Amino acid sequence: MAFQIYPTLEIPETLAAGPGPGNTDARVLQAFAGAGVADHMQGDVLRGMIECKHMLRQIWGTGNTYTFAVAGTGWSGLDTMFSAVMPGDKVVAFSNGTFSGIDALTLRIKAATPAEHAANPLNPQATSVTVIEVPHGQPVTGEMVEQALADHQPKWAFMAHWETGSGRVNDLRGFSDACERHGAMGLIDAVSSLGVADFRIDDFPGIAGWASCPQKGLCCLPLTYAPVSFTDAYIDALKTTGAYSYVHNPIFEARHWGIVDGQDVEKGTYHRTHSGYAVAAFHESLRLTLQEGLAKRAHSYRTHEAVLRDAVTALGCEVTSDMPSLVVLNLPGDLAGREMELVQNCRARGFGIWPTLSAPVQVRIGILNQLNHRSISRIVKLFAEAIREMGGSVDFEAIEALLESRYGTSIAA
Numbered sequence: 001m002a003f004q005i006y007p008t009l010e011i012p013e014t015l016a017a018g019p020g021p022g023n024t025d026a027r028v029l030q031a032f033a034g035a036g037v038a039d040h041m042q043g044d045v046l047r048g049m050i051e052c053k054h055m056l057r058q059i060w061g062t063g064n065t066y067t068f069a070v071a072g073t074g075w076s077g078l079d080t081m082f083s084a085v086m087p088g089d090k091v092v093a094f095s096n097g098t099f100s101g102i103d104a105l106t107l108r109i110k111a112a113t114p115a116e117h118a119a120n121p122l123n124p125q126a127t128s129v130t131v132i133e134v135p136h137g138q139p140v141t142g143e144m145v146e147q148a149l150a151d152h153q154p155k156w157a158f159m160a161h162w163e164t165g166s167g168r169v170n171d172l173r174g175f176s177d178a179c180e181r182h183g184a185m186g187l188i189d190a191v192s193s194l195g196v197a198d199f200r201i202d203d204f205p206g207i208a209g210w211a212s213c214p215q216k217g218l219c220c221l222p223l224t225y226a227p228v229s230f231t232d233a234y235i236d237a238l239k240t241t242g243a244y245s246y247v248h249n250p251i252f253e254a255r256h257w258g259i260v261d262g263q264d265v266e267k268g269t270y271h272r273t274h275s276g277y278a279v280a281a282f283h284e285s286l287r288l289t290l291q292e293g294l295a296k297r298a299h300s301y302r303t304h305e306a307v308l309r310d311a312v313t314a315l316g317c318e319v320t321s322d323m324p325s326l327v328v329l330n331l332p333g334d335l336a337g338r339e340m341e342l343v344q345n346c347r348a349r350g351f352g353i354w355p356t357l358s359a360p361v362q363v364r365i366g367i368l369n370q371l372n373h374r375s376i377s378r379i380v381k382l383f384a385e386a387i388r389e390m391g392g393s394v395d396f397e398a399i400e401a402l403l404e405s406r407y408g409t410s411i412a413a
Contacts, residue, residue, distance in 0.1 A: 017379050018354035019164040019326050020192070021215035021222045022368025024285075028220055031284035038276040046258075046267070048279040052225070053257050055286040059294065060210065060229050061200025065264065066250060068257035069225030069282065071274060074191040074213025077226025078103060080250055081187055081211040083243040084234060085110040085156055088128050092148050092184070093158040096134035097165030098357040100158075103189055104131045107158060130154070136358060137166050137320050137328075142174015149182040157184040162192035165357060167321025167328035167364065172204060179206030185234060192216055194227060195289055196325045196368075198298035201229060208234035217325070219369040220285035224278040232262065247272065300371045301325050307406045308367060311380040314402055315387055315394060317363075326366045328356065335392050339363050342386055351382045373407035 016023050038045055053068045060067060070076045082103075085091060089111050093104040105123065108131070112124035119125070132148050134140055140159050149157060159175050162168070172188070179186035186207035193199070195217020201210055210229045215222040230250055243249050256271035258264055289297070301324040308327050309319050316332030331339055339361045346353050354364045365379065380399060388394040 014350040014352050016352045018352050018366045019364050020368055022219045023370060024219055024221055025288060025369060027288065028281050028284045032221060032277050032281035035277045035280040040274040045276045045279050048283045050258050052283050052286055055290060056227050059286060059289055062202045062229055064229045064231055065259055065262055066230040066235055066254050068254055068259060069227045070253055071272060072226055073222055074226050077211035077213060077228045078189060080228055080248040080253060081209045082106050082110050083245045083248050084238045086241045087111060087113050089156060090154040091129045091156045092152050092154045093129060094132045094134060094140045096138060096140055096168060097136065097163035099165050100160040100163050100189065103158060139168045140170035142171045142178060145175045145178040149178050149184055153182060154184050156187055158187045160189040162323050164192045164326065167323045167326045169322050176204035176206035196301055198294040214282060216368055218285045218289060221281050224282045304367055304371055304376050307376055311399060311402055314399060315384055325368055326364060328362050328364050330362055332392055335390055338390060342390055346386050377403050
């Protein structure tokens with residue numbers, strides 16, 4: 001039998017201008033490539049993990065001892081957070097987009113009884129889980145949360161902080177306050193907000209568990225570490241019920257990060273094989289976040305998103321999002337219905353924008369780690385050219401004037 005040997009895989013440089021993964025900083029890539037060959041229990045690897053957990057506490061703004069990171073993407077961090085939800089647990093989950101919808105499915109899977117799993121293995125309808133479906137493009141409000149928790153009195157409540165599927169910012173304060181009032185333990189998907197928004201999780205005491213990812217606000221390699229943070233109340237609940245997981249059990253995971261019985265210890269215990277390369281890259285991304293400062297970074301995102309928003313509006317698009325790192329838009333009326341065609345045309349040219357993944361189909365343009373006038377001008381130029389190529393009307397002089405007024409430079413910069 002002859003074996004086919006494929007050519008070396010070469011992946012060209014592209015402009016990642018979607019909701020994430022973002023554009024990894026060159027210094028993070030250098031930290032990854034420059035790490036020496038070392039096993040997962042080598043001293044510098046373990047020291048890097050210890051320093052990462054302390055940097056994460058500063059970035060999250062928390063005194064939670066159980067603050068560490070889970071090897072993998074954001075889904076790994078979320079699965080770790082949801083591992084405390086047991087069959088039959090009463091849960092209220094809010095869904096206002098693709099990803100909070102998948103989170104809600106995960107919660108139904110976790111809370112479903114064996115009989116409910118057998119009845120519908122891939123989409124169990126757990127009677128103990130109430131999913132509040134918020135229409136696409138609308139935020140989850142504190143009033144919605146208050147009403148649902150008052151009606152159902154759950155053990156757990158869930159919400160995404162920023163819903164990347166629709167580009168909406170949900171009411172974190174209202175969610176936390178409602179959880180406090182009704183004795184629910186809040187769980188938050190912070191995949192899109194960590195490293196972009198300036199907030200401290202200890203300011204939201206109604207929330208017991210947080211999970212994020214490495215490839216968006218922290219702009220690290222996608223397959224490194226997903227940050228998580230848990231209150232003592234969450235850990236106590238987990239100790240009481242256990243979890244049907246070894247790999248994603250927060251208590252077991254924390255031990256490898258030197259967190260044992262609620263205390264930082266000098267040396268953790270083996271849990272899984274960690275990559276020294278990934279530790280080095282993640283460590284550098286956290287250093288960069290702290291060096292820049294969240295307040296400065298958050299301001300920069302708001303500033304540049306406002307320019308992009310105004311530019312695409314000038315092109316005849318309707319922006320329906322309010323996330324500082326992402327613009328979600330409807331195309332001009334004469335191009336309506338051709339969103340996928342436009343996105344595919346852009347991606348074929350190395351301009352990586354995204355459609356929404358649920359109806360109605362919209363276009364998503366992100367600015368992760370693109371926080372300068374040159375990058376935003378380039379994104380606007382490429383998008384304007386894509387609209388023109390599809391027959392849309394584009395006044396390049398007006399777009400140049402807009403960018404000049406905001407940045408003092410032309411679209412060609």
